[in-house]
Amino acid sequence: MGRLKEFDEDKAIDGAVDCFWARGYEATSVRDLAEHMGIGGASLYNAYGGKRALFVTVLERYANRSSRERIARLEATGRPRQAIEAFLAEIIDRSLKDRARKGCLLVNSALDVAPHDAEIGKVVAGYLEEIRSFFQRCIEAGRDAGQIPRNIDAVGVSAHLLGVLLGVRVLARTRPDRALLESVVRPALDLLNRPAMPGTRRKIATD
Amino acid sequence: MGRLKEFDEDKAIDGAVDCFWARGYEATSVRDLAEHMGIGGASLYNAYGGKRALFVTVLERYANRSSRERIARLEATGRPRQAIEAFLAEIIDRSLKDRARKGCLLVNSALDVAPHDAEIGKVVAGYLEEIRSFFQRCIEAGRDAGQIPRNIDAVGVSAHLLGVLLGVRVLARTRPDRALLESVVRPALDLLNRPAMPGTRRKIATD
DNA sequence: ACATTTTTAGAGCAATCGATACAAAATACC
């Protein structure tokens, strides 16, 4: 029943992602959105409800296409420790290739809109938690595979890795320098290669 | 000479800090600013030039009152490793007490306005570099004092600490949970308490 | 007292904001 949609919904949402990603939520106008989505303002409100509702849709599209895709792809390799390393390496590469300085839409949203909008805040927190639990699964699998020391705390270190990841994405916005970003990450990766016994005096093997 | 200013310049700038801090650059209107500064719109433009120029002034005030104050205070204690620990602990405490979820103005600006404004980007990058170099000085001083293992790379680990710090501030915006934030920080602090390279003969610090 | 300089309040500028009203156009079902 009714007239058919004339625009490509996938391309429209991708256009909306580009808009919000490049300019941020507040700075993006409905007219900007409509233009980059290839539709009129009326169609935008008819199909997506409005700016805020569209933003939630955009967040999910972004999460599916970036972090969830990466998690699924790396986890499927069956090499847990290398998956963590590759995840962080890809983020650094993405940040350095990002000439427009758009950063990560989830991180941008976590600071820009999440604190002022409880619902969006929960959505963003959920996506970040997915990344942390990916790290946790990798650590646990790596322990079982003998790749990662048994005595490291999977929950705690996964939070550490998430924090380091977020730090990289923030720092890259003002200082996209490979040496700097790799320095941020390196100690976290070293942690996975050698035992950590905080507060315990331990002997070091001599060579 | 002409007519004297009738408003308190310090209170006015503090009001502007509160505005930009709570709402972000774009979402803060000149009328909001003027109201919270206790002045009229004309006085704002007369005294500070406009919204953007005022924001640069606000950034400097914020940096002086928060990170620079903290760096000076902790560095003056003469206990480098504890200074690093206290810095991160204070950030966690601040993040948890921050009911309004304002976060850190410098971090917010690094994502919100810095990528779209080269001058402000350099200003923000400079303030972040001040924090990193504080960490570096602490590490070097701690090494000399025997508090911190000699074989850790002061420049690299200072970047790691800055990254962890930024990660904490981002994560706290959507998930202000003490256990989570302390997990982010803990491995970085452990790094300062024990050797980083397996197979290297060295002493364990026991302070 | 007078001229000069600066600050102040208030009105108002063009532009843009998110959102909506309305009717023409396009489809499906009968």
Next chain:
DNA sequence: GGTATTTTGTATCGATTGCTCTAAAAATGT
């Protein structure tokens, strides 16, 4: 073909944006 339903383009709503203009008010210098 007729009717119902949805999408579309256009025009526009009131509100708000950053900013400026004007003129009165308040200070100093002579």
